[in-house]
Amino acid sequence: MNLAQKLGYPENTKLLIIHADDAGLSHSENQATIKALQNGSVNSYSIMVPCAWFYEIATFAKNNPQFDCGIHLTLTCEWENYKFAPILPASEVSSLTDQNGYFHKNRADFKNNAKPAEIKKELIAQIEKALQFGIQPSHLDSHMCSVGVTPEILEIYKELGETYNLPVFINRQFVESISLSTEKYNFENTLLADNLIIGNFADFEKGELKKSYQEALDSIAPGFNVFLLHLAFDDYEMKGITINHPNFGSAWRQIDFDFFTSQECKTKLQENNIQLITWSDILEIR
Amino acid sequence: MNLAQKLGYPENTKLLIIHADDAGLSHSENQATIKALQNGSVNSYSIMVPCAWFYEIATFAKNNPQFDCGIHLTLTCEWENYKFAPILPASEVSSLTDQNGYFHKNRADFKNNAKPAEIKKELIAQIEKALQFGIQPSHLDSHMCSVGVTPEILEIYKELGETYNLPVFINRQFVESISLSTEKYNFENTLLADNLIIGNFADFEKGELKKSYQEALDSIAPGFNVFLLHLAFDDYEMKGITINHPNFGSAWRQIDFDFFTSQECKTKLQENNIQLITWSDILEIR
Numbered sequence: 001m002n003l004a005q006k007l008g009y010p011e012n013t014k015l016l017i018i019h020a021d022d023a024g025l026s027h028s029e030n031q032a033t034i035k036a037l038q039n040g041s042v043n044s045y046s047i048m049v050p051c052a053w054f055y056e057i058a059t060f061a062k063n064n065p066q067f068d069c070g071i072h073l074t075l076t077c078e079w080e081n082y083k084f085a086p087i088l089p090a091s092e093v094s095s096l097t098d099q100n101g102y103f104h105k106n107r108a109d110f111k112n113n114a115k116p117a118e119i120k121k122e123l124i125a126q127i128e129k130a131l132q133f134g135i136q137p138s139h140l141d142s143h144m145c146s147v148g149v150t151p152e153i154l155e156i157y158k159e160l161g162e163t164y165n166l167p168v169f170i171n172r173q174f175v176e177s178i179s180l181s182t183e184k185y186n187f188e189n190t191l192l193a194d195n196l197i198i199g200n201f202a203d204f205e206k207g208e209l210k211k212s213y214q215e216a217l218d219s220i221a222p223g224f225n226v227f228l229l230h231l232a233f234d235d236y237e238m239k240g241i242t243i244n245h246p247n248f249g250s251a252w253r254q255i256d257f258d259f260f261t262s263q264e265c266k267t268k269l270q271e272n273n274i275q276l277i278t279w280s281d282i283l284e285i286r
Numbered sequence: 287m288n289l290a291q292k293l294g295y296p297e298n299t300k301l302l303i304i305h306a307d308d309a310g311l312s313h314s315e316n317q318a319t320i321k322a323l324q325n326g327s328v329n330s331y332s333i334m335v336p337c338a339w340f341y342e343i344a345t346f347a348k349n350n351p352q353f354d355c356g357i358h359l360t361l362t363c364e365w366e367n368y369k370f371a372p373i374l375p376a377s378e379v380s381s382l383t384d385q386n387g388y389f390h391k392n393r394a395d396f397k398n399n400a401k402p403a404e405i406k407k408e409l410i411a412q413i414e415k416a417l418q419f420g421i422q423p424s425h426l427d428s429h430m431c432s433v434g435v436t437p438e439i440l441e442i443y444k445e446l447g448e449t450y451n452l453p454v455f456i457n458r459q460f461v462e463s464i465s466l467s468t469e470k471y472n473f474e475n476t477l478l479a480d481n482l483i484i485g486n487f488a489d490f491e492k493g494e495l496k497k498s499y500q501e502a503l504d505s506i507a508p509g510f511n512v513f514l515l516h517l518a519f520d521d522y523e524m525k526g527i528t529i530n531h532p533n534f535g536s537a538w539r540q541i542d543f544d545f546f547t548s549q550e551c552k553t554k555l556q557e558n559n560i561q562l563i564t565w566s567d568i569l570e571i572r
Contacts, residue, residue, distance in 0.1 A: 026523070027368070027522065027523050027526035027527070028522060028523065030526075031522075031526070051338070052337070052338030052368065052369075052370070053367075053368065055367060055368070055369045055386070055388070056367040056368065056526070059367065081339075081341060081342040081345070082313070082338065082339065082341070082342065083338075083341045084338070088375075089374075089375035100341070100419070102341070133386070233522065235521065235522050235523070236313065236314060236317075236519065236521050236522070236523065237312070237313050237314065237521070237522065237523035240313035240317070240342070241313070
């Protein structure tokens with residue numbers, strides 16, 4: 001039986017989770033995410049525990065368990081002026097930080113410095129803090145897919161899924177595309193998302209991000225699909241956070257918000273017979 | 287000789303520092319503060335080291351040593367949804383935090399829980415982090431004047447000023463008005479600001495905050511005056527931070543910004559023969 005059948009749908013069903021990353025990053029990100037869960041087509045999100053707006057979104061998550069809420073395990077910080085750091089004391093996880101005590105800026109620096117034992121310790125601390133705040137996580141996923149840089153780190157991530165009995169979001173093609181290792185990954189006994197759908201920078205630059213989303217929904221394949229979004233408003237705070245970083249920048253995030261809260265998106269989901277599912281559905285049939 | 291004379295002015299000079307608290311709190315706070323320093327009448331500001339936007343303002347401070355920049359020693363967090371915590375590991379300063387690991391919300395909770403040794407340790411860590419980031423502080427001051435709650439805590443604050451050879455901002459009347467102690471303060475051998483000028487909530491509620499600022503400048507007394515401001519834009523981020531807290535809320539901060547970047551303010555300073563001075567001036571004649 002494939003995932004669709006296990007969930008009680010026909011074999012060829014187009015299953016889809018519409019997921020928003022990066023909750024907790026900022027007030028803008030939190031509020032756009034909340035609005036898109038409540039009124040839009042988004043049905044899953046995940047929270048960055050080390051970020052300054054964690055408390056606001058954790059409070060929402062605790063009071064709104066009807067929405068799938070994952071933990072967006074965070075090991076890198078891509079922004080120029082807005083920084084975040086491990087939640088463990090710097091002295092305990094110094095391999096995870098730059099000279100200022102903040103997370104490394106990109107996957108390469110992370111891969112070249114981070115010690116597996118410190119990665120594991122920090123990720124456990126993030127999960128435990130989320131639990132302590134009353135969040136009932138539906139799954140784990142990874143900010144910038146930093147856990148995908150080597151098979152060894154991906155194993156830590158999978159192991160945490162086992163430990164906490166949570167599905168972990170993994171798309172094989174994506175992990176292999178961002179891999180910084182020549183070693184082979186082991187995807188046996190792992191639930192893999194068949195397709196990761198995510199905007200690309202070329203489309204954004206051409207002003208065709210929305211069009212690419214429309215086309216993606218029109219051509220979605222049967223199987224387990226995950227649409228990965230970043231929801232925020234193109235406001236002063238987000239412009240400040242994403243300065244000099246138009247890739248997944250504030251204008252991009254506003255487009256994500258606008259489209260995935262539109263009637264057009266809802267209609268496309270219906271017309272294309274797309275079946276929305278959640279991580280909680282998956283957790284139930286494990 | 288009084289302070290004016292030591293600085294080379296006539297005895298009865300109206301000395302004034304126009305100071306902005308809370309830099310580092312948010313992007314909005316940082317940018318409003320920077321604009322008011324560059325184009326307005328504000329000539330001093332201080333940075334909250336534990337806050338999420340510290341890096342942005344620390345970078346500005348490092349690159350703009352011409353502006354007086356203090357360390358806004360932080361031991362409390364007054365906001366409902368936006369929280370900050372000690373920079374030292376929670377386990378080392380647990381008396382400074384609430385059940386979620388964030389700073390206590392008000393001076394009373396702080397006073398009733400905080401252990402002096404942990405206060406001192408955390409404040410040293412904040413100062414050292416600012417130094418490590420290349421900030422050359424002009425003075426120390428205290429967020430919400432939390433260090434003023436008891437004579438014992440105020441002594442720690444004064445001692446840090448000695449240790450780091452920095453003036454500490456103290457106004458006797460204000461400290462005594464917010465005191466939560468029956469013990470006597472010792473203000474001997476301490477440089478005291480004669481007058482602390484700060485907006486009050488009744489004026490804000492009546493829509494007369496700006497008017498109160500105009501009147502304050504028109505009636506400023508000879509001596510060492512400090513005008514205490516909170517500069518930010520009344521934008522989405524600041525509305526989120528200051529939700530349910532109109533006292534020093536986002537609308538208030540926009541009024542502060544608007545008035546202290548206006549030509550009217552500059553004219554009033556001139557017409558009233560107000561002599562702007564800086565903490566650096568004070569440091570030089572010590």
